[in-house]
Amino acid sequence: MSSAPELDDLDRSLLRAVQEGFPLTPEPYAELARACGSSPEEALRRIARMREAGVIRRLGAFVNSRAIGMVTTLAGADVDEEAVERVAAVFDSWPEVTHSYLREGHPNIWFALVAPSREVVDARLAEARALEGIRSCDDYPATRVFKLRVKLGVKENA
């Protein structure tokens, strides 16, 4: 994993712009360049560099999973200290797991699943409960989405 690279004002300006949205036009970098006071070539070069370095983790379409028929949920597992690494590795090996974090408190491993059906989700949860070191594992499907938009503030000297 790379250490944080140096980001200058133009990089930050471009990051603000692409978090807002990537243009749906034939020459998107020309538009981004105009918004940030740069040239299309420079905008392309810098954004490519930040994608390469992992500063931009993802640049693409954010699909409404449910709208394409997928089932999503959030699960919380209560895992013994000694089993955390091993259990986390098992969850990571499941393609349905998109996010997984160790958090303070209990449950302590929280993970998100995106699967083609509820049956697949239930099968994974059953698998989780059978793992050694797991005291419990339950899921909490969303009933309403009030907000889903990650846009981090890009201060000059963060």
Next chain:
Amino acid sequence: MSPSAALSADERAVLRELSPGIPEGERPWAELARRAGVAEDECLGVMRALIERGVVRRVAAVVRDRDLGYNGNAMVAWRVAEERLEEAGAAAAARPEVSHAYSRRTRDEWPFNLYTMVHGRTREATLAVVEELGKATGATSPDDRRVLFSLREFTKRRPDYSAALGAAADQSTEGSGS
């Protein structure tokens, strides 16, 4: 609604090829169109239609938190009175520090019905936001919320939509294991 019934063949092709991320190069939509087997203007039309229908929420970048100094991220689980849930969700959504706000089903052992992802540069900054949200939502007692700070990120990757869309021809733009 079965996954394939919700999308046209062109929509499925475009979303499939877009799964690994926006193609490199100065005309990415032309490249995407080529991979999906459609003309560039058709491709852009498909994208606009998908956004219009809410199938695609947005086309944008996600930036790595730590590069912007966000070290106080927490998932906060709230117990809000049912009749105030709508208002609480809206209050949370209105805050720039909150990226996600969902209501979720509860369980006896875990009676929290509202979840918010709060992004603070420090723990203190996040806790300050939690305090203010507590006042706005009526969940002012510590028993009404759990502030679950992130200790470690094990997995964070894009969903695998191949069951709904098929697998993209070119997986090289962005790894699904990143």
